[in-house]
Each structure stands twice: as structure tokens, then as C-alpha cells.
Amino acid sequence: MRPGILLAVAVVALVLLPFGADRGMLFLASEILVVVALSQAWNLLAGYGGLLSPGHHGFVGIGGYALYVLTRDLPVHPYMAIPLAGIVTAVLGFLLAPILFRLREVYFAVGMWVAAEIFRIVVMRWDYTGGAAGLPLAAARSLNREWMGASAYWLALAVALGATALVWALMRSNFGLRLRALKDDELAARSIGVAPHRVRLAVFVLSVALTGMAGAVSFLSALFITPVAAFDINWMVTIVFVTIIGGIGRISGPFLGAALYFVLRETLAFSSSWYLVALGATAVLVMLVMPGGLAGALDRLLSRKSTMETQP
């Protein structure tokens, strides 16, 4: 069967999942899709753009809070607020970029992390965002309770597949070519007319916008948001794990990594610390024996026959 048909069947099956799954399974599936979307967004910046951000949890939190604040103060339906949350994080990323983009490598990474910490502290101290106590979802009344789980799932699916399609399309475009040229050899790329700042700014803003939308989706069904949960550094830990284990810089990486991540988490659920030890050890092992991650290993197994599995 052609990979295109296989992919279409998989997407249809994913869309129809809420009709065959119970609430617990649907909730888990939404969680997995949010992690896929977040990892895809981070992978776009780190794997393709070469910019390592340890501060994406800040944008998860801002996305979540954008949903809660927008639906409280404006007559916006929560579902409509999710793309708006992406716009809010994109604008914030755009405003931060002039500071962060003066920096490279370690400086950029530390700047990102510090920015995320500042977001958390400001949200925690600001009455407008509910302070340390957090906010309830004021617009919860306008949501249909019966379809709540299913619609949260569909939104997560839309963001995850949207992020994947975006990365796929970008990497086949002229823009993707410029991005990878920059990552491989900045000097050579500049000499043939690639503008480093503009390319990096674009990929950064896209990445944080996707992160913000995924954050908003993730907090939609919780009906409550707190700074501790929204700006939890464990978002970052999960994203990095999934991307490393799946294969950094590969489009199928986030899917494979998320699959292994959740399998490990669910089977070792009896002890949160042993499961993290197992995850950490897996990440170490992957870096030592197969730096391309699961996607890289799969590539070698299938040779280069099925092009959907390889990076475009």
C-alpha cells in the first residue's frame, strides 16, 4: 500500500477515535497529542533551526493563561480562543526576539530559560491573572459537557497534525532549505544571501505560537489553571525526552518518542521516580548508541523506501 493511503487511513482512524473510546482513553489520547504538538514545535526550533530552547514551558503557560484571560474578558468562545492564544504567544515571542536574538547558543538558551521564569513570576504576582491561586475557566458554561472530552481531543488532534503538516511543508519549501543551510554552515549560508535573523525569527515565532496553542488546548479541559501547573518545568523535561528519544530533527520523531514516553509512563506508573529514572537512562542510551533516536533507527531498518518516515 502506498504511504499516502496509509497516512489517510491513520488520520481518519484518529478523527473517529472519540466514537469508540471511553473517557479515560480519550483523555490520555489528548494528552499524547498535546505532547506530540509541543515536541513538534520544539523540534522545529531545535532540530531544524539549531536553536536550543529550555524555556518553552514559559510559552505553554502563556498559551494556557491566554485562553483563560481572553475568554473571561472578551466574548470569545473557548475554541476560538485557542488560535488567539497562539497569536498572543507569537506576539510575545516577536517582542522578546530582539533581546534573545542578540545571543547565540548558551546565551540564547539561558535567556530563554530566564524569560520563562519571568513569565511565571509575573503571572504569579499579578492580580489580573489571578495570582498564585490561579483562575477558573469563566467560559466553562458555554461548553457542551457531553462533548467536552471529544472536542478537547479533536482540538489536540488538530494542533498536533497541524504542527506536523506545517513542519513538513516548511521543510520542503525554500524557507526550510535556508533554515537547514543556516544550521549546517552559517557563514556559507550568509554568503549566498540567506538572512540569518529573519529566518530564525520566523521559525522562533512559529515554534512559540504552536507551543502556545498546544498549551491552551492542554488546559481547556482542566477548567482551572494555576501558575505552578502552567509553568511547570516538567513540560520542558517531557518535550526534550520525547524529541531526543524519537529522533531530533526528524518529523516522525515526536510521534515515536511520544509513543515510547507514554508506554514507559503507563507501565511504570507505580513509581513516578523509577519511571523518570528509566526515561533518563533511555535518553542517555539513545545519545550513546543511536543519536538519530527511534526515527533514525527505523530509517536504517526500512532503508529509504518509505519517504514518509524520513525527513523531507
Added chain:
Amino acid sequence: MIWFETLFSGLTLGGLYALFGLGLSLIFGVMKIANIAHGELVIAGAFLAFAVVDLLPVPLWLLLPLVTMGMFAVGYALQSALVNRVLGDDPLPPLLLTFGISIVAQNLLVEIFGADNRALDPGWLATARIGPVWFPVGLLPLGTLILTVVLFGVLHLGIGHTRWGRIVRATSDDPALVGLFGVKRRRVFAVVMGVSAALAALAGVLLAMRSSVTPFSGVERLLIAFEVIVIGGLGSIWASLLGGLALGLVHVISFRLDPASGLLYGHILLLVILLIRPEGLAGRKVTR
């Protein structure tokens, strides 16, 4: 008067911060890698000290060298067993590898010691004061600051003025070339990681004497260590001392003026410095 006290506690806290940064800056300077597990090395030092005092009642002057040597061995082993295998032109693999190590270390500490707050009782040192009657200062914070400055001096001399230091610098500049002179680059890196872990552990013990720690305390120390070396500037050992003192002062002063701010003003300091002086307070210009 109260401002003298603030200044003093800012500088002594800054000394501890500088010590968090010292080992990280050493690794970065020599191997050009960011060690994400550095915060866990700090905390592991503190927990190793807890374990030692739990088992046998050793005095402080013996505890510090014991923990330091123990963590030197841990650092040496980590580098030769794991980190050396992923060193290369790409900075990403070592970073992601040390990230994995940090998660393993943190959760192993939870499994072994539990997730509770723990602190180290410094005994009579906790209340000992020294100095003129009109301005007595705590012996423990003062001792921390002095020890920090001494360690910076020792490392400066060690790197800059000894045969070992020459080998380290040469290995850092051109790992392939020093091989021709019979230098085993992997062993040099292992020793450097050992020294870095020992410095981190020492900082961890000093930290545990002034506040309680949990296995999860490493992340915040890692962030502080990074802030210290970025504020000070990469590429020089003394810059980290400057960065540490600046950050410590800002934290203590902002805590006095705005107690609920946490580390906010330290973070803002970092962004401001990156804006007006991206190479740090005392760093050299870096091209990339």
C-alpha cells in the same frame, strides 16, 4: 547599618552563587559543553554529606574533603564512561546526554533519600560571629566567601600557571594536536569533570549548611549557575566570581525591598546585561 548587613549577606550569598558557577564555567571553558547535570552534582554533594554524617559522626573539617573526593570520583567516572563518548563538533549530544543524566540522578536521589527537605547542622558554626562589636558578622557566611575566593585563586593558578593547566588549555584549544604529544585527551577531560563535580559538591555542602535542600533543588541551582557565568561573561574564571557577587547582591537587596519577588530581579538583571553588554560584565567578545 542595615545596609551594611544587606551588603554583607549579598556578597556572601554571591560567593556561594559564584561557586555554583565555577565548575560549570570550567567545563564550558575547557570542553565547550553545557553540563545540564551540574545542578544535580551540587545537590548530590549535599546528599553525600547527609549520608556520611548519618553513618558516622565525622567533624566538618573531615566531611568537606571526604565529600569533595567522593564527588571527584563521580565526575571522573561520568566523564570517562558517558560524556567522552559523545564529544564532537555538535554541542547538542553532550547537552542532551547530561540532561538525561540529570533526570536519572535527581530521581535516584529521591528513591534513596526520599523527597523531604534536609539540611546539614553546622553545629557551633551556625551562631559563631566574628568582627568588631559594632558590626559582628556570621563566621559561616564569611568563611564561605573566603573559601570561594581561595578556590577561584587556586583554580586560576592551577589552569594558568602549572604544567597540568598548560595541558588542559592545550587540550581545549586543539584536542587532536595534543594527542601527538602523548596527551590522553579523554583523561584530561575526565579530570576536569572531576574537579568541576568536586567544586559543585563543595558548593552543595555549603548550601545545605545555610538552607534546606531536596532532590529537586538542582534545577534552580543550575539556573543560578548559568546566570552567574552569563552575567560575569564566558571565557574567564574571575568573571564568574564577579557574576556571582552581582547576582547575590541583587537577590538580597530585592528581597529586602520586595520580599515576594523571589529571583525576579536577578532574572531581569540578566536580561538587562545581555541587552547592554552581551559578552557579560567581564567577558571577552565572542564571535559566535
